[in-house]
Every structure is written in structure tokens, then in C-alpha cells.
Amino acid sequence: MYKSWWKILSVALLIYTFTAGLLTDVPRLPQLQETIRNLYFHVCMWFGMMILFMVSVVYAIKYLRSNNLRHDIYSRQFATVGILFGVLGYLTGTIWMSYTWADPNNPAYASFRTIAREPKLIGAAIALLIYLAYMVLRDSIQDIDKKARVSAVYNIFAFAMLFPTIWILPRLLPSLHPGGEGEGNPALNYNDIDDSMRLVFYPAVAGWTLLGVWITTLKIRLNLLKEQKLIK
């Protein structure tokens, strides 16, 4: 948490993402046009969220095995920043869809009708709500050890629910997102993503995730300081 090499790496990768993301050539696809560059921002938010939630559940399990409250603090903060990334992913997705999925020739409610039925949107909303319930659960229990134990178990359930809601069901149903019924694995599939985009996409995922980890470590350190003060 105290070393700076990976923080500098994060900044370098993000500067690369912002510059190369806008200036390099991208595949010219109808309807998407230049917004395909959102792959380096919107999609990275969701990838970052998955990784942060993964770290959160690892620390939750570590807590259950060791009863060390430090792991519980780590678990909570990673989940918090994961929720932040998820909300940002949702917001950027809303902005993106208003230019690509919404049909300017139809009245707003007609587009909304189709978009509201998009399985990935519903799934992501459910997943985020489950994690928000985790935060409410934490704050509802007074005793620190009981709070840590109950919320660690809930964390495991919440993480498990990410997969059916965001990954499995949306792939089985017809979807506006890439990867819907019959389309296979988008973004990570070797044939689905152009080489020029992969050059920026992979560093972007690393950059955004490291940024998320940096923000989380700051929150953890603040929390640990607070705990110290309480004991004194």
C-alpha cells in the first residue's frame, strides 16, 4: 500500500489510454462509429469492478479463517470502490446508449421500452443492489466481530450472484449488448476484437484497475488510522 511504483504505472497507463484511446485508428462500424472507443472506458469500469469485488471476497474468506479484523476492513473498502466503479459503468453505459441504442426516429418511450428489457442492464442493476444491501447489512450490526462475520458470509453470496446476473443470463438471452444469444464471448474472444483496439484495451484495464486499487488503499489506510485512534 505504501509503495509507489504501481501508482506511477497506473498513471502512465491511464495517460496512454486517454491519448491512444482517442488518437489511434479504430474499426469503422455503422451505428457505433467513434463511440466504439468507449470500450476503453465503459467496459474497463466493469472489468475493474469485477476485479475489485474478487479481491473483496478473497479478504472476506481470509477474515472468516483468521478472525483478523484487518481483513474485514480490506474487504469492505474493496467492495465500496467496486460499487463506485459499477455505478460509473452504469452511468457511462447510459450516456453511450443514448447515442447508439436510442433511435432518434422513435419517440423516447419506444426506445426505452426496448432498452429496459436489456438483460445485462437488469442483471447489473440486481448485482449492484445486492452489494448495496451488503453495505446496509454492515451498518445495521453494532458488534464489530458479529458485523465482520455476517457481512463476510454475505459478501461470498453477493460475489457468487455476480455471475448469473451479469455474465450467464445475459449471454443466454437475445441482447443489445455484444455477446447476446448465440454470439459468444465478446471483448476477450480472439476473433471478436480488432488488434488495434486490443493494443489500448488491455493496458486500459490494467490502468483503471490499479487506479481503483490505489483509491481503495487510501480508504483502508484512513480506516486503519481511525481504528488506531479509537483504541488510544
Next chain:
Amino acid sequence: MKIFRSLAVFAALLFMSLPVLAQQDVEMADEMRKNGKIYVVVAVMLTILIGLILYLVRLDRKISRMERAGKS
């Protein structure tokens, strides 16, 4: 008969070039690139990013200072 066949082949070859037009038909930000305004967009985004990063660095240093003070 033979001339019809060669005409048909000729027409087919002619129409095969149509997909090439698909590259030019997709509207992209070429105008912004041509007049250099894309660099303004990049500059603005980088400014915002660097500003936020500097804020993070400031926070990081502040917390490090508090941790060192607490240890004494």
C-alpha cells in the same frame, strides 16, 4: 450466349467493389482529426485526469504524514 456470360461476369465483378464504399460511408470524426481539434479533446481529458491524479497524490501524502505522526 457467350457474350451474356461474359457480361454477367463483368457485372458481378463490378458490384463486388461496393463493400469498399462501406468504409467511407461510416461517419467518423475525420473532420475533427483533419482540423486538429481532436488534440483539444485529448488535452482537456488529460488535464482533468492529471488534476484528479494530483489530488490523489496529495491525499496519499497527507495520509502518509498522519501515519508517521501516529507512530511516534
